[in-house]
Amino acid sequence: MYTNEFEYLAPTTPAEAFELVGRLGSKARILAGGTDLVVLMKDKLTSPEYVIDIKNIKEFKGIKYELGKGMTIGATTKISEVQYSEIVQEKYPALAYAASQLGGTQVRHMGTIGGNTCNASPSGETPTPLVALGAKVVLSSAAGERELPLEDFITGVRRLDLKEGEILTRFILPEPSPKSVSRYTYAGARDAMEIDCVNMAVNFELEDDKETIKYVKFVLGSVFIKPLVSKEVPALLIGQKFSDALVEKAVAAAQGEAKPISDVRASEWYRNEMVGNLTRRLLKEAFAAAREV
């Protein structure tokens, strides 16, 4: 229950942070909210020599939105801030809702959106809607910046395409199409402090006829080593008129694509059933919402 001895560093500017991260490399871990890292350190699953706390760097936090250009969310923005942000609720409702269902109140006021991604747990709440919404991550270092789609940044269970010296500094979300809707749902044993056994998000848009599906991005969480972007569901749905029969095809396709495991939280069988039932629920919910836009 005790961490190893480590040196705590708290830079206040991006430049200081990049210098430290570049110099200390794999000897250091980056601390944001600490709700995952500190637990891992106490369990000695990670024992860094240095901990670089980036939450004092104001450039790395906050939500900025510009009409027509989309949104940037700083990596150290608290989950609760995402949850309660009116503009996030309006433009990216799947993300606001997912944030509201993460952990409990205390965890949401400590944990950060960047941390939730960098923890790279398959059952993470926010990566699923972020991927569905087309989020990119910005990886910054002393050498500059690069952008990457979030689904390419998370490469596996607790694995990231993060090069030495880089820090995830912000997310970029494209301006949502005015007719699109986004929705999120999940299954878990209880309504707080839950680790989802399945979660999923959809970004969904109908043609002007309010029947034909124009665009779908459908992402599943907790059923693969990383957020699973469905290929088959959009292929089935786009260009088709929405119907119960079509939904059932999408349900079967989603179940075919998901690769869930059995663990202490749920069996593979249950997860697979949940993929089916929640896909049905989510698509119908998204369709109903899209007709109202």
Added chain:
Amino acid sequence: MQTWDKRETEVTEGKSSYVREGVPSYLDERRHSQVGRSVPKVDAAAKVRGEAVYADDMTLPNMLYGKIKRCKEYAHAKIKKIDCSKALALPGVFAVLTGDEAPNKWGIVPHSCNETVLAIDKVRFYGEGVAAVAAIDEETAEAALDLIEVEYEPLPALLDPFESMARANEVVIHETNPDNIAFHGNQIYGDVDKAFAECEYVLEREFKTGMPQHGFIEPQSALASFDPHNGRLHLWSSNQVPHYLHRQLSIVTEIPMSKIRVTIPTVGGGFGGKGEACPNEFAACILSRKTGRPVKITYERSEVFFTSKGRHPCHMKMKIGIDKDGYIQAVDFDNTMDKGAYASWGVVVMFYTGSMVHLPYKIPNVRSYLRNVYTNKPSSGALRGLGGVQPRLAMEVMLDEMAEMMGISPYELKMKNAVVSGYTAANNMYVPHTEYKRCLETAVEKSSYLEKHGKLPFGKGIGLAGGNYISGTAYTLYQNYKPHTTVVLRVDTEGGVTVQCACTDIGQGVDTVIAQFTAEALGVYFEDVHVVVRDTETATFDLGTFASRLTYATGTAVKAAAEPINQKLKEIAGQKLGCRADQLIIKDHKIYSMYETKKTMSWDEAVDIATSTVGTLVGVGHFSPPRRKGIDIVTGNRIQGGNIGHSPTFGFSCQIHEVEVDVETGRIRVKKVTEAGDMGTPVNPMAADGQVEGSIVYNMGAALYEDQVIGADGRHLNPNFHDYKMPTSMEMPDMFINTLKDSYDPTAPFGAKETGEGAVQPTFPAITNAVYDAIGIRFYQVPITPEMVLRALKEKKEKEAGCGA
């Protein structure tokens, strides 16, 4: 502490509800002013402010920190070698302890005690302690654990009681029990087979219950200080049975009890899990003796799980026979229990499961076959409502099913068979007082059960179940007939009123209740009473917090202790007022003639006179429970284990749960609970309602969410609150608690009985019955997981489709 407004109690005298019909108020023994008051618990303010001191908050000069090395490799293995030399060489390490240094066996029940402080020769469950260290700080102690090298020879892990019995020829967990059966017993009352032959309705079902643990928030913590100069040992520990702990400490350390003092600081919940000694307590004491310094050992949450002595998983078969008139004639009960690694409370819990079948319905013929089997899992032990909730699940679910067979309401069937005051069960269990029928009536009426049952839309359901629990035990766990509780009351002008008793408040509220009893018995206010408790040296004997015994036990002892003090004060007042002492009443700080209320003097004046003339007034009171023999009441034959389950009186409860089942996820949500309970006089109604709400939520957890998961190799897979899922505030149902406020047990002190464990009994079956009402699927197992619901719904759908084709 903030003083409660005394005027509030004084004005109650004028209220019409204060006078019982047909009883002159001056003769009414139920005319209480301090019992029945809703007062904040004596420790509430300190807890809310964060000022209450728990064991782990304490430090002593030169204190060391202890840690226990646990076997994380196997659930069953021989210990070939333990090498502590590297740990001892680590700077900051003061001592290391291994099992062979403390070989005396301990356990709550003397005839089956089989645990040692640390494993000797062999580990029997995953996470068992193999060595302990004391070091200058916790980090050093933790580092030292990693330097202790243990060599194991793995043995097959037996994880299921049936497997354990079947493979006993090949793997034995305890040499003393070559069949791997810890305990077994047959209890036959009446002629069950003959009765079944004459029954119109007979049903047989099999049930299975999960492995929940207590979920107290405060992990075990013990601070021991051994004084090498006088050989005395002082232990502060988070424990609910200081006496049994005291006794076992003496056995293990070989220090006489008179040189050991046990003090219990504030306890952050116990629920039975602190109802026996715990290895950290022994290890802290022995390490303190070894080092000459105080040593504190506090468990991490995972250690609480590994060493928890939670509810016994039960594999039960039950058969119930009902005659053509709807009366239960016979019950056949077969229970195979999963003991886990060590004996603990096992024999008691096993026989409780047998005795609990006899109430709350009149059943003339009962047969129980009971066995409790060792496995390589965490030991099962005492958990809130022990031995009751498993057979209660079986019986209440089956009665629900049988009512349907008979075409009547479960309510009607239960009312017809419910026990009444003065009932003697087939096993000689005596129920002096019960309002069980009124519990059923009240809950049914308040919930509109009859209007809703069977009539709600698919996915919504309502379920009824009843239950009862003992209000104290009749016997000590070791052979002895001493009083179970002793109370000393002290009254003088300096200290006012002080009550001493080593009873232990673990959150259930005995500190408050004993103060209310004392105030009532001495005719003063609750706020006047100083409570000296939880200490084997400064307070008098008490057996401990279990079996819902303290309300009855302390109430009886307080009443007896108050008598000599009241007598003295009445004599003094009688002289001054010019009337006979036996015509005086002491109430609300006044002493007055029951016939002429103007003949009155203040209680404080009488105390002043007493203190000045004869000195401090002291009264001693004891409680010894009535003894009842465990016999078949028809034949008079002695029945094995038949003494277990007898109680001075019993509490009763009826619960009606309304649930919603999400048919897409399989999740069950309890939306509303209507409860009606018979606890006799509610001593502190506000706290009592809290107890009942807590009871409901407690077993709602184990009905739907909580279960310890053990892997195929015996590894504990969810030793944390992350994956051991207790309900959160988000899962709370609306609760309507309708305690029978006018219930009064004339045989009980102040009419009061238990409520801390009776109200957990109906929860499993009430939820299970409600789920059946919602989706037409009867579960015979708890917890009912979303996965079970979804599978059952799928099977039902396939079956129905199959029938259609």
